[in-house]
Amino acid sequence: MTASGRRTPDDRNSVADARIRRALEAWSSELAPALPSPELVRARGTGRIRRRRAATAAAAVAAVAALVTALVPLSHPSPARQQQSRAASGHAPLLGELAAHMRRLTTPRVLADARQAARSDLSLLTATTASLYRSAGTTRNVVLVPSSLGEVLVQLELGARGQTGSQIATALGMGGTSASAQAQLWNALSQQLTIDQRVSHVQLEQANYLFLERTLHVHGTYLDALARYFGEGIWEADFAGRPAATTRTINSWVRSVSHLRVPPLLPPGSITRRTAFVLANAFHFDASWSRALAFDPGRTHSAVFHLASGATVSVPTMHWSGVLRTAALDGMRAVELPYAGGRFSALAIEPETGSLTTMLDSWTPTSLSHLEAGLRQATVDLALPRLSLGSASSCNGALRAAGVRQAFSTGADFGGITSTPTALDMVGQSVAIRVDEHGTNAGGGTGSVSTLVSGGRDAVAVAFNHPFVFLIRDDAAGAVIVEAVVADPAAVAS
């Protein structure tokens, strides 16, 4: 202020600063920081230190063994072998392929464990899909990430006792294996899925969280096990005081990890003042088609899709002609669509005759394995609807049908988690999937070049114009990571 009482620029700035500070402080203080206690933060950090030590050991072994393994193909670069290798990997740089290949070779324990979990994953998928599809009335799309569902179930099983635990193990196809051994296998699958992403040209992220009612006492041994096997993050939540706000927080967290506009995982009202904890797993997968499988957007046009009800809808349908692996076996017809990098692929499967419900009813891990083993190269004229599907499903019915009953009842025993009697209220999944000319979950630039291969005279026409199943697989682990039962590709993702 000057002697004459007028305000100087500095005065005006101070006034403005004070006003902004007050507004920002008022706004930011609206965040009620439901941060975990320091003990929980330390538990998570300590778990990570253990995991890192284990991972460093494995990587060191991989580096030594890699030198030996790499010399074989590099010192005998047969042109045919190189060409085969490039074709399989969507023209990934050869050294990158080798690095990925060597790492897989040199972590046999992790890979073996991951494959065992993948078999369990397949059991869960075949046990629940038909039930979920039927409960959706065969008119709604069902999208499932069996590996996420499996992880959450194993996390529950770690704290379940007696029949509550054994029923979960049976549903996972792992009856007779201890919960901690199962957790180790699923941890291996999780590690396997997320390694080598740079060279396999995909983005795959998974995250686990335990949202815990802050007044609930949870056994330290359980928290320690979650940290050890799943790198679990823990949030204390005020379910009792602010159920609606915590519902929003959890849904928001799922969206931020999955990077897509997934339908809300928890519908309003699902969290109540009696909610004890929520185990959540979020997942994100992003990949482009292999260069050989470049769909030309110019060939995408509307085509008829026949719904299970007999009605028809018109949907944008992508077309491609060339050589792909296909199989026709046990009443199913499948086409394999490779992603860039060669490690992940999609498998579109439709019933050769009859309905999709009948096909899903007879699904077993063995029948799927047979189908995969029967894949052979053939020239195809492919027609595949562009997909943008969203699904929020309760898995309660499907899990009950798969034998998980006591967990949902008053007889549930989660005594390994907390001494407070608790029962499972809901297991839900919320998934969104987008499949277009560029790949799955489109997103990042693909750099793909359109290389149309004209269909030969004996090309097989494969048009997915009836309800079908779309699986995304990690071929290295043999795991199905996403499954979409496409009932109506024209349905708008919710």
Add this chain to the structure above:
Amino acid sequence: MLGASSTEGFDAFYRDGSARLARQIFAFTNDPAEALDVVQEAYVRAWTRWERVAHLDDPHAWVRRVAFNLAKNSNRRRRRFSEQPLPQQVVEEDPGDRSRLELAAALSTLSPEHRQALVLHYLLGLTSHEIATEMGVPIGTVKSWLSRGRLHLSAALDALEATDDCERTQDA
């Protein structure tokens, strides 16, 4: 494994700074879930290297830098994949709070570095010199950010007050 004294030291450090840092990151991201996630992750990282962090001149500055970096990277990833503008979440979840919306919208138009400087200045009270040191940028840049930021945020608050005055007149 770290000893009991380390544990106590970390716990005190966490209790002292985590809520404050969460508010700063919330103002930076405008996403409560993201803010809590980032802050928890920053403190987990602090614990995994606590023997070193505890002996720094200012451990709070270290964990703050980690948190802002995590938030920036997270925002980059999110924008790339989800194609969602930053302030949408607040718009969707609480349409009634215009003050929050105005501030969020005004901040979201600034670069992450510019936003960070404003948060450090207004919510933590750091001077231009301290911000320049913490962010590793020239002091002239910080002064320019603060000056432009003051005008920008004042304009947003002016617009809000003008709307409120107008509504009060109509109600009367």
